[in-house]
Amino acid sequence: MDKLVTLTFQKAGMLTTVQDKGRFGYQAYGVPVGGAMDQLAAQTANQLVGNAEAMPVLEITLLGPTIHFNQAIQIAITGADLSPTLNRTPISSYQSITIKADDILSFGRIVNGCRAYLAIRGTWQIPQWLNSYSAVHPNKEVLPNSIIKKGSQLQVLTSPLTQEIKLSPPIPSTSLTPIPIRVIAGPEFKQFTTFQIAHFFSHTYTIANNSNRMGYRLQGMPLSLETSSSMISSGIIPGTVQINNAGLPIVLMRDAQTVGGYPRIANVVVEDINRLAQLKPQEQVRFVYHS
């Protein structure tokens, strides 16, 4: 028998949002793609609880929420290791976990990564906008419940548990530094000189503090540009690396606007957009040409 389970957020966490695969088809109107920053981790979380791919997950950023469950339900956490605990006892990520009535899920120290994903088995009782559950950037008021606040409640219509699965978590990319990010040539790649290209691939960049779901700003040695680098505005997709007027790269992420006027030197390969999503401000990256 299906039953309705209520989650109550006693703490919201730093930025906890409902995300899914993204909102496709409305980019012509300026709607960002959105969706989970680390698509792979989000997808894995849903698989662990036997949910369909299109089901939403909670994207938990650095400081996690505290969640009360009023009834038994199955969950899974993937992505960043933010020291999840159930009733203050540590639990593992990358496995299905059965929650009992009145259990409290909370998070602690950041062990690795930036964004954890919480999948909850069942059908989430929340509305969609333009065929997606994802929080709407920048129109927060469109799906207000997709941004978790203290006291928020979320209802999930859940079915009996599926078989519990345990996976081995992926090796965090922070074992290497600077972290290599693979890119392919972007539309304006050829407008850069050999010297500028060499500079781009040989320097280490630091992720700036004001990086977010819209984009990662990178700090480091700027490219020397002879002229202002702006061009006629054109489409932007997640993973696009632009070079701004200061000669520094910006990697556009899932909530980026759909058009922009800086030359697109490169595009991060899909797999590495997910890896980049797990990097925090002040971590270091370098770009690697992917052929």
Place this chain on the structure above:
Amino acid sequence: MENETTDTKTIRFHQFGEQAILINFEQRIEEPINLQVTLLDTAIHAANIPAIQYTIPAYCSLTVGYDPTLLDYKTLCLLISNLTISSKENSVQNPTRQLSIPVCYDQEFALDLEQVAKEKEITTKKVIQYHYQPIYKVFMLGFLPGFTFMGKILESISCKRKKEPRLKVPALSVGIAGEQTGIYPTESPGGWQILGRTPIPIFDATKEQPFLFQAGHKVKFYPISKKEFVMIQKDIESNSFNWQEIYG
């Protein structure tokens, strides 16, 4: 680095990441070039290719997002380049319809009107007149969901963005920047010079089609008084507004 294939005379295909194609037209902001973008975009939508997830028509480029597990880059380029030929003759739907949009240039809404008049050394009345005189083309949407980039505005009122962008531009403000004019669909930070406000909601999230404009539309502004502004606003709130007036 085989990321570029050249098609016919005027358009170029570029691989754009692993899940998109960028189609570049002649790189100039001109109505006929933008029309080619609109026509190709319309043809792509009409062809209903399941692998295509979205498109982003811009001034002189078209981005096509696709699912590479369904179709590879080369096949999709070929499919699209075959469409380009037919798009010229084909007038599917009507992507170039004209909309009439009332704008109130009253002091209360025209936050930068005086400043623009001063900078261009003309009267505020002239600025208003020059603004509503032309028929504009919606070159593209972007920046915010539903924000329109329309042009081109007359040289006599063309001016730069504000040095210090406003933290809050009221929703439905009508502004200018460079050769462009546009409407803020929602309250937002922004640097355009604000000349007035429209009572017409150009973005309504509760509607199945939340956006009034699409790239390719033509727009004619007409001036209204504060009194008319309030009346239209009331009609819209009470659902008695005749939307045909806009499409007329």
